[in-house]
Amino acid sequence: MSSLFITATNTNVGKTYTTIKLIEAFATQGIKVGVYKPIETGVVDFPADANMLLQACQKVNPKFHQLTPYDITAYTFPLVASPFCADIDKTINIQQIVNKYTQLQNYCDLLLIEGAGGLMVPLTDDYFMIDLIPLFKAQTLLVASDTLGSINDTLLSMQALQSRNIAFKWCVNRRTQNDTFEQITKPFYDAYFTQWQTLEALLKDSLFLKSHLHKNKKFML
Secondary structure, eight states, X not given: OEEEEEEESSTTSOHHHHHHHHHHHHHHTTOOEEXXXXXXXXXXXXXXXXXXXXXXXXXXXGGGTTOOGGGGOSEEESSSSOHHHHOTTOOOOHHHHHHHHHHHHTTOSEEEEEEXXXXXXXXXXXXXXXXXXXXXXXXXXXXXXXXXXXXXXXXXXXXXXXXXXXXXXXXXXXXXXXXXHHHHTHHHHHHHOSOOOBHHHHHTOHXXXXXXXXXXXXXXX
């Protein structure tokens, strides 16, 4: 069983949107895909992100039909904050997150895992979102924004992954369709990187999609 961890350079970059699009794209390749949102904050009555993810997954994988949004999350908290700060009573147990992951693995060939915030978002006082990636032995997709400041956030996120020898692919989510992207961000990406992709291009990249048909195949920037 293979898993792909979707993270981002910061909050509000579009991880849920990206994950939903990946569900649809992988399904077109005949991959039985599943989804997992380990922690969602800002949940008062209902986990909205988990619900959107589950609805997308249910369209392509019958084994998720009987699940609820709470079945694909390990923890939810009402406060809009990092899991550590939102978890006022300090209830987060990493093993519980692993147990839910193991359970959902049984329902799919590829489990998409959507993180919360960015890589260094704390879950506990000594455990961060990035620490879940090797725990799940997951491949990693880093999603960057198209707004001012994304260069700094992207390079720092890449350094965090590289410092832990975590292989990853990355893309830019043109979520805002900000006209200034062509002037304030793209010139540096063109100069600094041999190649890079928008999310739209990644979703059409058959090599990226088909790489997940082989659970032991890894990719690197």
